[in-house]
Amino acid sequence: MSRLLRTDFKIGFLGAGQLARMSSLKAFELGMQVAVFSDREENEPVQFMTPYSTTASFDDVEAMAEFAAECDVITLENEFIDSDVLKRVQKLSDTPIFPSPESFELIENKLIEKQTFEKAGIPVTPYKLVQNREDLKAFGEKHGWPYLLKSSKGGYDGYGNETVSTIEEAETAFKNLGGEQGHDIVAEAFVDxxxxxxxxxxxxxxxxxxxxxxxxxxxxxxxxxxxxxxxxxxxxxxxxxxxxxxxxxxxxxxxxxxxxxxxxxxxxxxxxxxxxxxxxxxxxxxxxxxxxxxxxxxxxxxxxxxxxxxxxxxxxxxxxxxxxxxxxxxxxxxxxxxxxxxxxxxxxxxxxxxxxxxxxxxxxxxxxxxxxxxxxxxxxxxxxx
Missing domain, CATH: 3.30.470.20 (ATP-grasp fold, B domain)
Known part of the structure; x- marks a missing residue:
């Protein structure tokens, strides 16, 4: 434990928004140094707090691995990264990442998440991967209209979600959410x-x-x-x-x-x-x-x-x-x-x-x-x- 509380111990955050900012404040209280990796051009909340800041894409494995190699441990502020990327970063940098890439892989998008918890015997909201008009119509007929369509990856605060009440609305939402571009779209029943x-x-x-x-x-x-x-x-x-x-x-x-x-x-x-x-x-x-x-x-x-x-x-x-x-x-x-x-x-x-x-x-x-x-x-x- 004493090694973890040394003053040159550096915790790295993938993401530099308010969640990383509030966690960073606690890391500072423990005497740690903080590094952040941001994928946004704008200045983010944590970047004003530390000199150790890197900006690059969450798909840039080499940049992320170089960042991780300068840290003692890496952790997440968001789930917009792919588990395969995290695995490669951990292997190249030899820096531990928590939650681990293996844990993250089990919940990295809304479809996998539902399947993981359902398999573990945990009751989840009714859902289905939808891929075409027939799937959209069948889900509404089985679970009732309206229902929710969700982008399997990247949605938050209402973004990436659309409520649909008819098959026409469902088709439009499916297109808007990227279903026609190959993105996984999950239908979820409204729960009373x-x-x-x-x-x-x-x-x-x-x-x-x-x-x-x-x-x-x-x-x-x-x-x-x-x-x-x-x-x-x-x-x-x-x-x-x-x-x-x-x-x-x-x-x-x-x-x-x-x-x-x-x-x-x-x-x-x-x-x-x-x-x-x-x-x-x-x-x-x-x-x-x-x-x-x-x-x-x-x-x-x-x-x-x-x-x-x-x-x-x-x-x-x-x-x-x-x-x-x-x-x-x-x-x-x-x-x-x-x-x-x-x-x-x-x-x-x-x-x-x-x-x-x-x-x-x-x-x-x-x-x-x-x-x-x-x-x-x-x-x-x-x-x-």
Whole structure:
């Protein structure tokens, strides 16, 4: 363990957005150096924090291997990379990557992910790979209209997803998502649910820890708020936690993993999606938990003992702060939110704002969930970015 806490230990992040930024802050607290690999031309949030920054394509194996060779361990901020690339990078650089390429391979796109968890006996939402008009029509006839079409790789925050209500809409969406260009498109049935839930799990050779089951509030396929713990029966929360652990074990995961679930009207808990990295649904843990998902991310991939996921207060609420203007990023009308006792404003340091873009978040801790949630919404309602 002492070797991992030396001050020249360098952790490398593939991706340089806000998730890597928040994990990096915890790595800095442990005295580590941070390096980032970005595939974007624009300056990203972590690049302002470290001199060790590389910009190249996620398909550029040589550039990524050269970057990895300068690091002691590599970890992921997103899942837009191919597992074959990760395997080659690890082999060329001889630097460990966590989650491992083998674990990542089992969930690297939405089709493989469903197949992996279904094989492990974990209940998932009904799905099917669709390749033509006949498949699109047959899925609607079997599971009902409307349903969702998803790009198997690269979708997030509503991007890469389309809701279709007719065969004509399905054909158009299939084309828009790249189905005619050979991209795998997955159809998913709409689930009659009452709540959307999420659980984070940190796991490494020292053991695993499971965060509370929280509830995510969605609008237009974007997570706009999180309540922890979820206001559902304790048995439901425990069931979601059990499934999250089983899913992490099914891929032999080392790192931090997030799992999203549907609670159906008949009381079943279905796994919807997973992420091999910190997740927006776990941002509340920075102030709301004894050990945040970001600190446990760093601890997990570095082989350190994992910290407690227990909540610091009975009610924790996180509100996503989305862009409201297309302009240079400026946060306005946030004074009351900042002044609120046990209220915590986070700006991700993105230079440009646009409507709907995640620019920051606000966390409020309290004793009663309903009152804390309403207060958080009131404090953030007037914020403009």
């Amino acid at each position: 649910f009452t709540h959307e839930l999420a659980v984070q799990v940190a796991r490494n050779e020292t053991g695993h820890v499971v965060y509370p089951c929280c509830e995510t509030v969605q609008e237009n396929h974007i997570n706009v708020a999180v309540k922890s713990p979820a206001q559902v029966d304790r048995s439901v929360r425990e069931r979601a936690q059990q499934l999250a652990v089983a899913a992490t074990e099914a891929i032999n995961g080392k790192g931090i993993f997030a799992f999203e679930f549907f609670l159906t009207k008949n009381g079943n808990v279905l796994l919807n999606e997973s992420a091999p990295r910190p997740h927006n649904s776990g941002h509340y843990t920075i102030e709301g938990a004894i050990t945040s998902q970001f600190e446990n991310h760093v601890r997990a991939v570095c082989g350190l003992p994992l910290g407690s996921p227990d909540l610091r207060k009975p009610a924790v609420v996180m509100i996503n702060l989305l862009g409201t203007h297309r302009r240079e990023a400026v946060i306005e009308h946030a004074v009351d939110a900042i002044a609120e006792p046990d209220g915590h404003l986070h700006s991700y340091g993105k230079l440009q704002s646009k409507p709907g873009r995640k620019m920051g978040h606000y966390t409020l801790l309290g004793d009663k969930m309903n009152a804390t949630f309403e207060r958080a919404r009131t404090l953030t309602k007037s914020i403009e970015i």
